[in-house]
Amino acid sequence: MKEVIKYILDIFYPNRCPFCDDFIKWDATVCDKCLDSLEYIETCEKCGKTDCMCDKELYYDKAYVLFKYEGIVRESIIALKRKNGINAAEFYADKLSEQILKSEEKFDAIVPVPMAKSKKKDVGYNQAFVIADFIAKRLEIPVVDALIKAENTIAQHTLSKEDRIENVKGMFSSGDISLKGKRILLCDDVITTGSTVIECSRLLKEMEAEFVAVALAATTDLRNGS
Numbered sequence: 001m002k003e004v005i006k007y008i009l010d011i012f013y014p015n016r017c018p019f020c021d022d023f024i025k026w027d028a029t030v031c032d033k034c035l036d037s038l039e040y041i042e043t044c045e046k047c048g049k050t051d052c053m054c055d056k057e058l059y060y061d062k063a064y065v066l067f068k069y070e071g072i073v074r075e076s077i078i079a080l081k082r083k084n085g086i087n088a089a090e091f092y093a094d095k096l097s098e099q100i101l102k103s104e105e106k107f108d109a110i111v112p113v114p115m116a117k118s119k120k121k122d123v124g125y126n127q128a129f130v131i132a133d134f135i136a137k138r139l140e141i142p143v144v145d146a147l148i149k150a151e152n153t154i155a156q157h158t159l160s161k162e163d164r165i166e167n168v169k170g171m172f173s174s175g176d177i178s179l180k181g182k183r184i185l186l187c188d189d190v191i192t193t194g195s196t197v198i199e200c201s202r203l204l205k206e207m208e209a210e211f212v213a214v215a216l217a218a219t220t221d222l223r224n225g226s
């Protein structure tokens with residue numbers, strides 16, 4: 001039924017590629033030209049960075065990362081933060097799900113990196129949740145809001161690298177559930193310094209998760225971001 005609605009909607013609001021804005025088939029998420037131009041990145045399997053940061057205490061055990069945060073990937077993620085180009089979220093989720101299935105790791109639940117309630121009210125949604133939701137459908141596992149983002153935290157990108165590490169402490173807290181023995185997939189759009197996913201993973205392990213892997217659409221080159 002959903003598919004039929006999507007097909008009919010397409011007549012009135014033609015489906016577009018989130019990267020180049022060209023018209024695409026009603027059931028596609030990206031055009032062939034952009035699909036061919038996207039280059040997958042090779043990162044450290046554990047930390048998900050090209051410049052390995054496994055010397056840090058990560059709290060997560062594995063990382064799935066698709067692309068470098070640049071060019072059309074960067075533009076699509078910025079657009080997604082402004083509630084544009086849901087196709088990009090579905091595309092990233094499809095590709096992450098393929099990687100996860102190929103790795104043969106099994107997960108009990110997917111946890112999106114949370115957004116503060118007030119911010120969610122402004123934007124209308126959390127882009128990490130949108131990607132997580134699509135992955136959850138592919139892997140047939142539930143989305144669990146296991147973490148809470150504190151209100152009025154200072155935006156990571158306004159701070160220096162050292163200040164970000166301090167700032168992230170206390171930015172998140174754990175929800176009132178136990179993840180004892182569970183294998184968790186933590187989902188976010190971009191990894192930069194890793195301080196956000198590290199802190200979220202620390203909390204998930206504190207909630208007794210047995211294994212935590214992170215799923216990310218993109219990574220920056222350097223360890224200078226959130």
Ligand SMILES: [Zn+2]
Pocket residue numbers: 017018019020021022030031032033034035
């Ligand atoms: Zn395109």
Ligand SMILES: [Zn+2]
Pocket residue numbers: 044045046047048049052053054
């Ligand atoms: Zn590494």
